[in-house]
Amino acid sequence: MIEVVSAERCIGCDKCVLACPTDVFDRGTDGVPVIARQDDCQTCFMCEAYCPVDALFVAPETRPLPDGSALRDEARLTDAGLLGSYRAGIGWGRGRTPGARLAVGPDLPRATPAPPPVKPSTT
Amino acid sequence: MSSPSLPEETTVLTEELTADVLVVGGGPAATWAAVKAAESGASVVLADKGWCGSSGATAAAGTGVWYVPPHPEAREAAMASREGLGGHLADRRWMARVLDQTWENMHEVASVSRYPFPVDERGEQLRRGLQGPEYMRRMRVRVQRAGVRILDHSPVLELLLDAHGAVAGAAGHRRQADRPFRVRAGAVVLATGGCAFLSRALGCDVNTGDGYLMAAEAGAAMSGMEFSNAYAIAPEFTSVTKTAYYSFATFHHADGSVVEGAGSTRGRSVIARTLLAEGRVLARLDRADEAQRRAMRLGQANFFLPFDRLGIDPFTDLFPVTLLAEGTVRGTGGVRITGDDCATDVPGLYAAGDAATRELICGGFTGGGSHNAAWAMSSGTWAGRGAAAFARALGEGAHRRRLTPAGGVGLRPTGTPGAADGHREVTEAVRREVLPYDKNLLRDGAVLGPALERLHDVWAVARAGLRGHGKDAMRARRAAAMTATARWMYTAALAREETRGMHKRLDRPHQDDPGSRHRLVTGGLDTTWSVPETGAALPVGATAAVAAGVAR
Numbered sequence: 001m002i003e004v005v006s007a008e009r010c011i012g013c014d015k016c017v018l019a020c021p022t023d024v025f026d027r028g029t030d031g032v033p034v035i036a037r038q039d040d041c042q043t044c045f046m047c048e049a050y051c052p053v054d055a056l057f058v059a060p061e062t063r064p065l066p067d068g069s070a071l072r073d074e075a076r077l078t079d080a081g082l083l084g085s086y087r088a089g090i091g092w093g094r095g096r097t098p099g100a101r102l103a104v105g106p107d108l109p110r111a112t113p114a115p116p117p118v119k120p121s122t123t
Numbered sequence: 124m125s126s127p128s129l130p131e132e133t134t135v136l137t138e139e140l141t142a143d144v145l146v147v148g149g150g151p152a153a154t155w156a157a158v159k160a161a162e163s164g165a166s167v168v169l170a171d172k173g174w175c176g177s178s179g180a181t182a183a184a185g186t187g188v189w190y191v192p193p194h195p196e197a198r199e200a201a202m203a204s205r206e207g208l209g210g211h212l213a214d215r216r217w218m219a220r221v222l223d224q225t226w227e228n229m230h231e232v233a234s235v236s237r238y239p240f241p242v243d244e245r246g247e248q249l250r251r252g253l254q255g256p257e258y259m260r261r262m263r264v265r266v267q268r269a270g271v272r273i274l275d276h277s278p279v280l281e282l283l284l285d286a287h288g289a290v291a292g293a294a295g296h297r298r299q300a301d302r303p304f305r306v307r308a309g310a311v312v313l314a315t316g317g318c319a320f321l322s323r324a325l326g327c328d329v330n331t332g333d334g335y336l337m338a339a340e341a342g343a344a345m346s347g348m349e350f351s352n353a354y355a356i357a358p359e360f361t362s363v364t365k366t367a368y369y370s371f372a373t374f375h376h377a378d379g380s381v382v383e384g385a386g387s388t389r390g391r392s393v394i395a396r397t398l399l400a401e402g403r404v405l406a407r408l409d410r411a412d413e414a415q416r417r418a419m420r421l422g423q424a425n426f427f428l429p430f431d432r433l434g435i436d437p438f439t440d441l442f443p444v445t446l447l448a449e450g451t452v453r454g455t456g457g458v459r460i461t462g463d464d465c466a467t468d469v470p471g472l473y474a475a476g477d478a479a480t481r482e483l484i485c486g487g488f489t490g491g492g493s494h495n496a497a498w499a500m501s502s503g504t505w506a507g508r509g510a511a512a513f514a515r516a517l518g519e520g521a522h523r524r525r526l527t528p529a530g531g532v533g534l535r536p537t538g539t540p541g542a543a544d545g546h547r548e549v550t551e552a553v554r555r556e557v558l559p560y561d562k563n564l565l566r567d568g569a570v571l572g573p574a575l576e577r578l579h580d581v582w583a584v585a586r587a588g589l590r591g592h593g594k595d596a597m598r599a600r601r602a603a604a605m606t607a608t609a610r611w612m613y614t615a616a617l618a619r620e621e622t623r624g625m626h627k628r629l630d631r632p633h634q635d636d637p638g639s640r641h642r643l644v645t646g647g648l649d650t651t652w653s654v655p656e657t658g659a660a661l662p663v664g665a666t667a668a669v670a671a672g673v674a675r
Contacts, residue, residue: 021173021182021329023276023298042328043362044183045425049256060361060429062323071432082432089424090256100257101239103185104249105422106415108370116622116634 001041002058003065003072006083007032009055019050038064045086052093054084138297138304140272141522142168143514144507145293145306147279147334148314150179151496152476154262155228155503156312156510161269163511168306169271170295172278172315172597173329176263177256179316180452180477183326184255184365185423187493189484190229191222198222209455209486210623210634212347212642217483220463224501236261252422253496255326277304278333278597281530282311282341282472290341290471291524298594309514309521310471312506313338313458314499317451317477318608320557321550324355324447325364325425331601332451332608334478338458339607340529343467344646346459346480346656348608349615349626350487352563353453354395356387356406359443361429366391367492368419368426371411375441377403392627395446395560405441448558451608453491454625455481456615459644464509465502471513473506475499482642487624531648532582533589533603534596541588549589549602552581557609566616567629575613579651582606586649607648615645618653 002024005016012031021044026036035041043062048054059071070076077083091099144160146153149171157169171178191201202218229250232238238261240248266273279295283305292307315334319327335345355364356372366387374385374394382404385393397404411419416438420427430437451457458467458474460483465473476499481490484498514521528534533546556574557563585606591599621635622628645653 017299018275019174019177021178021326023173040328042323042326044177044326044328045428046177046183046256046326050177060358060363060432062360062362085431086425086428089427090254092256098239098257099421099424100254101241102421103252103254103423104241104418105252106371106411106418108367109410116627116632118634118636 001038001043001062001064002035002047002056004057004074004077005033005035006055006074009053011053013052015050015052016047016056020047048084048086049090049092051087054087057083135302138302140168140304140306141308142166142272142306143309143521144312144510145170145308145310146312146314146507147293148179148316148476148478149173149175149275150314150316150476151181151259151262151499152478152503152506153312153314154259154266155500156314156473156475156507157266157271158269159504159507160312160511161271163508165511165514167269167271168274168308169266170274170277170279170293170306172276172333174275175266175273176259178326178329179259180326180330181496181499182255182259184425185252186255186496187252188225188229188250189222189493189497190225190250193223193226205485205488208488208624210488211640212482212486212624214483221484221497221501224504225497228500228504232258232261236265251493274304278600279337280596280600281528281534282337283307283526284341284529285524285526288342288469290469291521291526293337294528296593296596298597301594307522307526309517310473310510312473312475312510313478314475314503314506315478317454317457318605319450319452320448320554320605320609322448322450322558323362324357324449324452325362327449327452330452330477332604333601334474335458335611336532336600336604336607337529338467338469338472338474339646339648340531341469341472343469343472344459344644345456345611346642346644347454347456347482347487347615348451348611348645348653349456349619349643350482350624351451351454351456351612352566352625353449353489353491354391354446354560354564355449355453356391356394356444357447358429358433358435359445362447363426363429364447364449365423365426368408368423369406371408371415372406373409374444375405375407377401377405379405379441391446392565394444395564398446399561404444406444407439407441408437409439411438446560446564448563449491450557450612452477453489453495455485455487455490456612457481462509463505464512465506466509473510475502475506487626489625530600532586532607533591533599536586536588536590538587540590543591543595545589546591546595546598546602549581549585549606553578553602553605553609557612563612565629566627568617568620569630571613571617575610575617578606578610578613582610582649610651611645614651615643615653618643618645
């Protein structure tokens with residue numbers, strides 16, 4: 001779930017307010033978006049992708065983290081290089097190669113499921 | 124200026140819009156429908172519950188595409204490969220036209236949207252997959268450039284009918300402006316996605332069956348609702364579902380011993396049983412070699428988000444996994460299609476993407492991934508053009524029709540309205556019946572029957588008292604739509620007294636051929652029904668329910 005909005009990095013563009021498909025943010029009076037409905041966050045990471053200044057962090061857990069969690073601590077997230085890591089991963093942002101250009105996954109060793117047995121004829 | 128004694132809705136002006144075609148939804152099917160309707164000369168409004176470009180199961184993920192070169196042998200192999208798996212309920216003619224249309228649309232993705240496909244060593248584009256964020260960002264741009272009016276964060280709540288029962292528009296609520304809106308339209312395309320019951324499967328929380336309910340209230344039927352028990356593998360307590368990559372996994376008990384027979388394709392039920400019995404299953408992607416590991420990261424960056432953020436190396440560490448319900452998003456059930464233009468049982472109403480049944484190309488075996496992506500762009504294209512043609516044929520009179528709202532449950536309670544947050548209780552009651560593996564995944568008639576009875580009770584309570592106002596109307600309708608969807612799923616699952624496709628009945632383990640080799644058409648509001656598709660007229664329940672809705 002969304003856990004961090006960095007007031008220091010935020011430029012008040014409100015892109016996250018728009019791009020969040022489940023309407024989690026409200027516009028903040030000081031320009032910094034407020035996490036108004038965290039319960040509605042579906043942990044899709046789209047707000048991070050659309051934030052032009054890497055001010056947002058979505059923890060991978062689909063339930064809120066307790067106070068004091070490392071993944072709510074902006075300084076530690078910055079040190080670990082996690083702020084903005086999704087946007088970098090998909091190659092969005094100036095000077096980056098779009099991830100789509102490189103997205104060639106492995107061939108899958110896919111086992112095809114067997115169809116169910118046909119009912120033995122009773123006649 | 125608003126007085127506390129007046130309900131808010133009487134003081135807020137409804138935003139009134141007019142269009143030839145209204146598209147409901149904001150994912151791939153919706154955007155293709157909007158573009159193709161506009162290219163046909165129609166004026167188009169697209170209303171999305173979320174934000175067109177980020178909402179839906181595709182935008183947050185990455186998907187393969189059923190993209191097969193037009194060589195007869197390749198096409199034949201593609202069509203034949205899953206016919207048996209789908210229980211022989213798919214239709215060759217539809218498969219062929221989806222392959223043709225997808226070929227064409229993927230060319231447009233490259234040439235019009237300038238999507239940055241990977242290229243091989245000969246410089247040829249590889250078009251077998253799409254990265255969700257990039258694809259949908261470009262589809263939004265294309266929709267805007269086609270002159271479509273986009274209403275973001277504008278959940279549609281109900282359809283509007285003309286005097287003859289044709290769909291003639293829709294009404295909803297613009298949640299960020301907190302203002303109701305209404306669109307008069309010549310025709311409506313429902314591209315609202317499937318239903319995953321707020322399971323938190325990646326990007327799927329906006330897919331709550333809203334379109335199914337609205338279609339049914341207008342008199343449409345569903346098809347394939349028994350094929351609705353898709354579950355995806357994800358690291359425990361996270362949202363990231365990419366089951367395909369777990370074909371590189373081994374699965375383990377909590378003590379580290381291997382879970383025999385567990386797997387991402389054949390052995391998902393083994394994983395479910397182990398989770399039920401032991402509460403924990405661990406996985407490790409230790410069957411991927413170095414090159415495959417690198418390719419996985421390039422292929423889908425977001426697969427690694429949970430691992431990177433939790434400090435897990437999925438290739439060497441054992442980590443707990445869960446199964447998240449994907450319902451009809453990866454099932455194949457949805458609104459029944461009655462024509463090549465993706466028309467439905469109701470004039471003026473078209474369905475596309477996961478809102479529509481995907482049995483036509485998948486039969487009863489998951490449409491997930493590449494088939495769904497191909498279906499979304501193809502059905503979206505046809506529905507958009509079909510709706511534009513329908514609107515054009517109506518002529519100038521289209522917007523002078525007298526409109527009647529079709530919405531019932533959650534909007535117009537038949538009894539005393541309950542608490543404002545009544546949607547929570549309804550939602551949880553439904554989730555208790557459809558999420559557990561021992562009810563929906565491992566199906567048994569003796570379990571499904573009582574579950575369906577409880578769901579009918581939930582419906583009765585919701586029908587009588589569930590109501591949401593303003594911004595909360597979306598939550599009430601969402602809860603109602605999930606209730607309706609769950610009842611159709613289990614009504615159909617009980618009616619299909621066999622195992623076929625993804626619908627596996629423990630008490631009916633055999634495929635009954637040829638006796639049950641037919642699709643099931645399912646519907647009904649206060650009373651649900653499911654009958655074999657025969658081409659004959661549907662039960663009167665559907666039309667009677669519409670009449671009741673209009674009379675109110």
